[in-house]
Amino acid sequence: xxxxxxxxxxxxxxxxxxxxxxxxxxxxxxxxxxxxxxxxxxxxxxxxxxxxxxxxxxxxxxxxxxxxxxxxxxxxxxxxxxxxxxxxxxxxxxxxxxxxxxxxxxxxxxxxxxxxxxxxxxxxxxxxxxxxxxxxxxxxxxxxxxxxxxxxxxxxxxxxxxxxxxxxxxxxxxxxxxxxxxxxxxxxxxxxxxxxxxxxxxxxxxxxxxxxxxxxxxxxxxxxxxxxxxxxxxxxxxxxxxxxxxxxxxxxx
Amino acid sequence: xxxxxxxxxxxxxxxxxxxxxxxxxxxxxxxxxxxxxxxxxxxxxxxxxxxxxxxxxx
Numbered sequence: 001x002x003x004x005x006x007x008x009x010x011x012x013x014x015x016x017x018x019x020x021x022x023x024x025x026x027x028x029x030x031x032x033x034x035x036x037x038x039x040x041x042x043x044x045x046x047x048x049x050x051x052x053x054x055x056x057x058x059x060x061x062x063x064x065x066x067x068x069x070x071x072x073x074x075x076x077x078x079x080x081x082x083x084x085x086x087x088x089x090x091x092x093x094x095x096x097x098x099x100x101x102x103x104x105x106x107x108x109x110x111x112x113x114x115x116x117x118x119x120x121x122x123x124x125x126x127x128x129x130x131x132x133x134x135x136x137x138x139x140x141x142x143x144x145x146x147x148x149x150x151x152x153x154x155x156x157x158x159x160x161x162x163x164x165x166x167x168x169x170x171x172x173x174x175x176x177x178x179x180x181x182x183x184x185x186x187x188x189x190x191x192x193x194x195x196x197x198x199x200x201x202x203x204x205x206x207x208x209x210x211x212x213x214x215x216x217x218x219x220x221x222x223x224x225x226x227x228x229x230x231x232x233x234x235x236x237x238x239x240x241x242x243x244x245x246x247x248x249x250x251x252x253x
Numbered sequence: 254x255x256x257x258x259x260x261x262x263x264x265x266x267x268x269x270x271x272x273x274x275x276x277x278x279x280x281x282x283x284x285x286x287x288x289x290x291x292x293x294x295x296x297x298x299x300x301x302x303x304x305x306x307x308x309x310x311x
Contacts, residue, residue: 062254063299087306090299093262094255102254 003107003117004245005136009159010152011123013144014180016043017215018238019120020079024224025235025242027078031115034072036107037084038132039122040092045083048075049222057085061106068106069113077224080114082107088128095127101168103131116245125159133160134168138248139175143196145182145189146211150196153177157200175203178241182208207240257296266302 006019016039023033037044042052050073060066061082073081095102107117121132133139141156143149157175165171177200183189189211197204212234218225225235260278264271275295278286283301288294 059303087303089266090258090302091254093258093266094299096255099254 002111002114002249003119003136004138004140005119005121005132006140006142007119007121007129007133007136008141008143008152008156009123009125009129010144010149010155013149013152014142014209014215015123016047016120017219018140018142018178018180018209018241019118020044020047021215021218021224021226021235021238022241022245023079023116023118024077024226025238026116026118026245028226028239029242029246031242031246032080032113033078034080034082034107034110034114034117036082036103036117036119036132036135038088038103038128039084039120040086040088040128041122042084042086042088043219044120045081047219047222047224048077048079048081050075050081050083052083052085054083057083059085059087059091062088062091062102068110072110077227092122092126092128095131099127100130100134100164103128104135107135116249130164133164134170136173137252139173140205141175141177142180142209143177145179145192145208149179149192150199153196153200177204178207178209179204180209181211183211184208205241205244207237207244209237209241210234255299257298258302260295260297263297263302 006015023035026033035044045052056066056071061068061071071082073083075081119132121129141153143153179193210233214225214232214234218228229235260271260274264274278295283297285298285301287296
């Protein structure tokens with residue numbers, strides 16, 4: 001296990017926040033981490049304090065004018081990035097059915113260079129999201145524990161297991177659900193998680209990302225929470241997730 | 254992956270009408286754009302779309 005894709009078709013459930021903060025937490029533990037930003041809004045690219053208009057970027061790699069190993073950009077947070085660009089929207093239009101494994105091919109030569117490759121996907125049933133899913137060894141589904149997230153999780157799991165696994169040889173993939181925006185002081189969030197646990201049991205991660213304004217502040221300041229406020233419960237949660245991934249990676253090596 | 258887009262796809266990306274894209278293509282605004290004889294569909298190279306987007310942002 002090496003490539004982890006953060007994906008759910010629903011928007012606003014902390015895909016980018018989870019990708020960037022997990023990456024930063026892993027890097028802090030000495031792991032070599034690459035973030036792949038597939039979202040044309042380039043939020044992960046911006047979060048890691050890179051200019052999304054700059055070259056090299058993932059658009060150039062998809063267009064074949066730049067090789068993936070030469071398109072990697074360094075960040076001051078110890079994480080490497082294949083950055084997004086507004087022109088990724090054109091790639092989305094140009095991808096045709098059958099092109100779902102293009103990203104897998106792109107990152108293949110990079111796998112040996114990294115302990116973890118984390119992929120941030122755009123929301124919606126988009127070809128680039130499918131590319132992110134097809135490239136994954138492990139799919140982490142960030143689900144908001146604020147609203148009824150169960151439908152969104154079921155939609156993603158159904159799509160992966162019924163369509164993607166049928167079309168491509170991906171049945172080695174594993175899926176886990178990461179609850180985000182969790183409010184432990186209300187009855188609502190625990191109730192949502194309890195309900196989800198009845199359906200997906202052990203596929204729900206024990207660690208839950210708390211609801212907090214620290215993530216907005218972290219994005220504004222372009223500093224991952226592990227650096228901004230290492231003792232904050234939000235930072236500790238991503239630290240726990242990073243430890244879980246390292247253990248999981250060792251067990252499934 | 255296609256290396257070109259049709260007028261509808263470019264229209265969607267630029268959030269303009271398809272007729273506008275067709276007119277621009279006829280005016281030669283997209284370098285290398287060609288029209289397929291049978292279908293009358295425009296084939297607009299992604300690289301020429303890129304050029305247009307980048308020049309507009311300048």
